[in-house]
Amino acid sequence: MDHKVLSGLLNPIRMRILQTLLGQETVTTRVISEQLPDIPQASLYRHINKLVKDEVLEICEENKIRGTVEKVYRLKINPFQQIQEAVEQGGKEEHFQLFYTFAMSLLTDFQQYVNTEDYDMEKDRVGFRSYPFYLSDEECDAFLEDMKQALMKVARNEPNDQRTLRKFSFTMMPGKDE
Numbered sequence: 001m002d003h004k005v006l007s008g009l010l011n012p013i014r015m016r017i018l019q020t021l022l023g024q025e026t027v028t029t030r031v032i033s034e035q036l037p038d039i040p041q042a043s044l045y046r047h048i049n050k051l052v053k054d055e056v057l058e059i060c061e062e063n064k065i066r067g068t069v070e071k072v073y074r075l076k077i078n079p080f081q082q083i084q085e086a087v088e089q090g091g092k093e094e095h096f097q098l099f100y101t102f103a104m105s106l107l108t109d110f111q112q113y114v115n116t117e118d119y120d121m122e123k124d125r126v127g128f129r130s131y132p133f134y135l136s137d138e139e140c141d142a143f144l145e146d147m148k149q150a151l152m153k154v155a156r157n158e159p160n161d162q163r164t165l166r167k168f169s170f171t172m173m174p175g176k177d178e
Contacts, residue, residue: 012109012167013039013047018056018079026060026074038159048073099171106169125166132175144172 020035021027033044051057056079061072086094113119113126121127135143147170157163 011047011105013043014051014056017044017047017051018075021057021073021075022080026072028070028072030070036159038165102169102171109167124164140172 016036016039017032020032024031029045029048032048033039033041036044039047048057052059052073055076057073058076059071060074063070063072083098086098090098113124151168159165
């Protein structure tokens, strides 16, 4: 997979746009905007155009509405399948590039957060920790399944006045005893 495309897929706003499309065959910018009201319209258009340019989305229809043209989009590729294929079929370089892009997106998100005027890590419930623990393969699989179930409970929450967009990211890899 092209590194530029992968980097675009790991962008938090583009990932949210793609998650909006996953449950639907086609969607308009208006529908995406309604489902992601916290993203400014100009920014939303810019991210959608980038996804079209990178051939992740395609325009499948154009409708004239009151003198303007409304574009209808659909997924051209399944981005999550593309990432999974890169994991399964890639070598050391592709795997490193995937992880590097993931880590850089975390750094970018954190930099944007700390550059806000009134950030407060405790109030905003920001945290990062590393928890080393010993698990058999079976215990690891059970742990990951429990995490998946917990994440699925909140993954489809709709935005509203009571909810803040929060990003939960994690890695798991073997460690060295020290």
